[in-house]
Amino acid sequence: MDLTGRRLFVAVAAVVLLGGAAAYGAVAFAASRSVPLGSASTPLTAIEPDTVLFRQMGGGALHGFVASVDVDDPGGPRMTSDTPCDRLDADATGLVCLHSDLGLTTTFETRVLDRRLRVLESRPLAGIPSRTRLSPGGERFATTSFVTGHSYAGSEFSTSTMIVGPGDTDSGELEDFALIVDGAEVTAADVNVWGVAFADEERFFATASSGEHRWLVRGDLGERTLTALRDEVECPSLSPDGSRIAFKQNRSDSAQPDWAIAVLDLDDDRVTVLPEPASIDDQVEWLDDDTLLYGRTQENSPGDADVYTIRADGSTDPELFIEHAWSPAVVRP
Amino acid sequence: MYISLSDRRRREDASTGAPAATGRAARVSSTVVALGVVSLLTDVSSEATAAVLPLYLTAALGLSVVAYGVIDGLYQGVSSVVRIAAGWAADRGDRPKHVALVGYGLSAVARLGLLFAGGFGAITAVVVGDRIGKGIRTAPRDALIAASSPPTELGRSFGLHRMLDTVGAATGPVIAFVVLLLVPEGYRTVFVVSLAFALLGVVVLGALVPDRRPRAERARDGVSSAPFRWRLLTAPRLIRLLVAAGLLGLVTIGDGFLYLALHDRLDFAPMWFPLLFVGTNIVYLTLAVPIGRLGDRVGGRRVFIGGQVVLLGAYVLAALPIAGAGAVAATIACLLALGVFYAATDGILAALASAFVPVAARTSGIAAAQTVVAATRFIAATGFGLLWFALGSSAALVIAACTLAVLIPVAALLLRPRASEGGASAWT
Numbered sequence: 001m002d003l004t005g006r007r008l009f010v011a012v013a014a015v016v017l018l019g020g021a022a023a024y025g026a027v028a029f030a031a032s033r034s035v036p037l038g039s040a041s042t043p044l045t046a047i048e049p050d051t052v053l054f055r056q057m058g059g060g061a062l063h064g065f066v067a068s069v070d071v072d073d074p075g076g077p078r079m080t081s082d083t084p085c086d087r088l089d090a091d092a093t094g095l096v097c098l099h100s101d102l103g104l105t106t107t108f109e110t111r112v113l114d115r116r117l118r119v120l121e122s123r124p125l126a127g128i129p130s131r132t133r134l135s136p137g138g139e140r141f142a143t144t145s146f147v148t149g150h151s152y153a154g155s156e157f158s159t160s161t162m163i164v165g166p167g168d169t170d171s172g173e174l175e176d177f178a179l180i181v182d183g184a185e186v187t188a189a190d191v192n193v194w195g196v197a198f199a200d201e202e203r204f205f206a207t208a209s210s211g212e213h214r215w216l217v218r219g220d221l222g223e224r225t226l227t228a229l230r231d232e233v234e235c236p237s238l239s240p241d242g243s244r245i246a247f248k249q250n251r252s253d254s255a256q257p258d259w260a261i262a263v264l265d266l267d268d269d270r271v272t273v274l275p276e277p278a279s280i281d282d283q284v285e286w287l288d289d290d291t292l293l294y295g296r297t298q299e300n301s302p303g304d305a306d307v308y309t310i311r312a313d314g315s316t317d318p319e320l321f322i323e324h325a326w327s328p329a330v331v332r333p
Numbered sequence: 334m335y336i337s338l339s340d341r342r343r344r345e346d347a348s349t350g351a352p353a354a355t356g357r358a359a360r361v362s363s364t365v366v367a368l369g370v371v372s373l374l375t376d377v378s379s380e381a382t383a384a385v386l387p388l389y390l391t392a393a394l395g396l397s398v399v400a401y402g403v404i405d406g407l408y409q410g411v412s413s414v415v416r417i418a419a420g421w422a423a424d425r426g427d428r429p430k431h432v433a434l435v436g437y438g439l440s441a442v443a444r445l446g447l448l449f450a451g452g453f454g455a456i457t458a459v460v461v462g463d464r465i466g467k468g469i470r471t472a473p474r475d476a477l478i479a480a481s482s483p484p485t486e487l488g489r490s491f492g493l494h495r496m497l498d499t500v501g502a503a504t505g506p507v508i509a510f511v512v513l514l515l516v517p518e519g520y521r522t523v524f525v526v527s528l529a530f531a532l533l534g535v536v537v538l539g540a541l542v543p544d545r546r547p548r549a550e551r552a553r554d555g556v557s558s559a560p561f562r563w564r565l566l567t568a569p570r571l572i573r574l575l576v577a578a579g580l581l582g583l584v585t586i587g588d589g590f591l592y593l594a595l596h597d598r599l600d601f602a603p604m605w606f607p608l609l610f611v612g613t614n615i616v617y618l619t620l621a622v623p624i625g626r627l628g629d630r631v632g633g634r635r636v637f638i639g640g641q642v643v644l645l646g647a648y649v650l651a652a653l654p655i656a657g658a659g660a661v662a663a664t665i666a667c668l669l670a671l672g673v674f675y676a677a678t679d680g681i682l683a684a685l686a687s688a689f690v691p692v693a694a695r696t697s698g699i700a701a702a703q704t705v706v707a708a709t710r711f712i713a714a715t716g717f718g719l720l721w722f723a724l725g726s727s728a729a730l731v732i733a734a735c736t737l738a739v740l741i742p743v744a745a746l747l748l749r750p751r752a753s754e755g756g757a758s759a760w761t
Contacts, residue, residue, distance in 0.1 A: 001540075006540040006541060007540075007541070009536070009540050010536055010537055010540050010541060013532075013533060013536040013540075014533055014536075017529040017530075017532050017533045017536075018529055018530075018533065020529060021525050021526045021528070021529035021530075024522060024525045024526075025512060025515070025516065025519075025522045025525070025526065028516045028519050028521065028522045029515055029516050029519075029522075032516045032517055032518070032519065059518065063517065063518050064517060064518055100388065102388075102510060102513045102514060102517075105605065105607055105608065106388070106510070128387060128388060128391045129391070130391065146387070146391060189722035256453055256454045256457065257453065279453070297394055302394060302449075302450065302521075303389075303394065303518065303520060303521070
């Protein structure tokens with residue numbers, strides 16, 4: 001081919017490739033405005049007890065918004081709100097929602113909403129939403145986000161975790177609390193804290209890491225301490241009766257983590273690993289004192305996920321609970 | 334780019350893309366422009382992906398990304414090894430374009446993989462594939478730039494290439510976020526767009542960049558050129574360049590830390606961090622060509638050392654204990670200095686390395702210089718991180734600045750041409 005021919009070839013390739021990408025984008029744009037769910041969704045305007053709130057997945061116009069199903073009929077009709085949330089937790093009085101505002105300078109926010117889904121307050125979040133939990137009395141909430149050193153490199157991460165109380169007061173970074181392991185304070189600079197689970201309004205569980213350690217810690221807001229209880233526990237979740245902690249545990253020896261769900265009995269200190277073969281990177285939610293809910297990403301459809309359920313004693317295999325859903329929150333009466 | 338294309342026909346032999354005119358007025362060769370466009374397209378592709386990848390991993394895939402950072406660090410090492418091997422392969426076969434095609438191709442294939450990768454392992458494999466592709470392509474591409482430029486115009490050629498490259502790097506994230514604004518959760522659309530740009534880059538490289546054979550061409554011109562031997566890399570001037578670049582690399586702490594120091598002092602919102610990169614990049618792309626031409630006039634090594642002095646200025650500007658309007662001015666001046674530093678060192682280093690080794694070992698020489706810089710900067714970032722935690726940002730910066738101030742004259746002495754070593758042109 002002579003030079004003119006080669007230039008023509010490049011021009012044609014440019015039209016085909018960039019045109020193809022633009023066409024793909026146009027189709028995606030159209031799909032993002034459509035409602036793909038079979039049953040027309042009714043609007044969710046208020047949080048009702050005995051429901052499960054979650055982030056709607058599966059693409060389409062409703063993707064990313066808070067939706068709800070009846071706790072006894074999770075496969076039944078779902079209601080969808082116009083509140084977008086990446087991660088959420090809810091009780092009968094309201095909702096805490098971590099939200100990404102995409103843009104040239106992407107920002108992140110924590111929003112607190114009342115039971116009619118009206119925004120009561122919002123505060124900036126340091127990084128990419130990861131975990132959030134309300135306290136049992138609803139007075140406080142905890143947030144964990146991933147802070148990227150700088151957006152271009154995209155590879156250096158640390159966590160930012162704090163507890164926010166009444167009147168927009170916050171605990172500051174939990175990694176600044178005194179971390180006590182075997183009676184001695186750990187002062188290493190690489191301490192990270194994530195995945196808060198409240199025991200009451202003052203005390204909580206969380207994960208603290210330094211080096212290779214992933215400690216389950218008991219935290220105290222008044223004393224500003226984190227006391228390590230055991231190693232190899234991430235993202236704890238306390239059962240409603242306070243007797244057990246569900247968590248994720250890395251069962252891989254390689255650099256690629258493979259997270260199993262495990263349950264720690266606080267009375268006899270026994271750990272049960274549950275029969276879930278997939279790697280679960282989530283902070284598990286308790287449906288009731290014996291049953292867990294968690295998000296499982298769809299292997300064949302990146303960007304989609306479902307909520308599964310499993311018995312906490314390991315006696316059953318996982319079962320699909322809510323299709324196209326993420327970040328479940330059980331609203332108890 | 335159109336400037337050079339418009340007078341390309343007059344001045345160049347269209348069949349090889351080699352500049353026919355060698356005088357001061359000669360324009361940058363169309364091959365260099367084409368390579369710049371390839372880099373522009375590829376950088377649009379890779380930076381569009383990089384900008385959304387952390388969000389995609391966490392928001393869409395629900396992965397936690399802490400482990401990803403660890404793995405990313407590990408594979409920096411792999412990338413260095415690959416770079417040397419690619420340099421050797423390009424010199425050995427006298428076919429830098431083929432090796433560059435493999436590298437660009439691999440990165441494009443990795444983009445394709447991103448459309449199908451759902452799990453942590455698959456994503457990691459894709460990212461690693463992209464890094465390896467980058468490791469393979471850089472040195473052969475720079476060797477092609479050197480082969481397509483008159484020896485007296487190396488600075489301008491590399492400057493033009495780096496300018497186009499940086500335009501791509503600055504455009505990529507903008508395209509990505511425009512897509513995400515139009516299509517919520519449209520990560521796949523970003524990846525499709527990114528793939529299209531990557532493939533187009535490969536097409537431009539394949540179709541518009543001539544298959545230069547630097548060694549064979551020399552032989553044809555009657556200059557005897559022995560095949561590649563590792564011994565060629567022990568040319569004293571190259572060794573001294575590697576030592577100088579390595580020493581300086583050990584005190585090049587990385588933009589991330591500098592930006593963090595600026596942030597510590599001014600306490601601006603973290604959302605402005607990307608704008609610091611944009612600011613640095615704008616200075617870089619504006620000055621890449623003028624500073625490259627300055628290299629052609631006064632000598633590449635002087636510009637290279639000058640760039641280090643400007644970096645020293647950036648450290649001082651970031652460490653100054655000032656507040657208020659003074660701190661704002663110092664922040665802007667620091668970004669300006671960082672942009673000048675990149676414009677005066679990145680392309681210039683490749684140009685110097687290409688001038689300091691025989692043609693038969695040019696790609697390996699460039700690869701060696703880039704590997705030394707990447708490795709020592711990695712050490713610098715790690716070591717500086719420790720200093721930062723132990724002493725705080727300003728004390729750590731002062732230590733880095735003092736060390737750099739000592740090393741600059743050492744590097745200048747190392748780079749000074751010895752009596753026996755030419756000195757006829759700005760690049761020898």
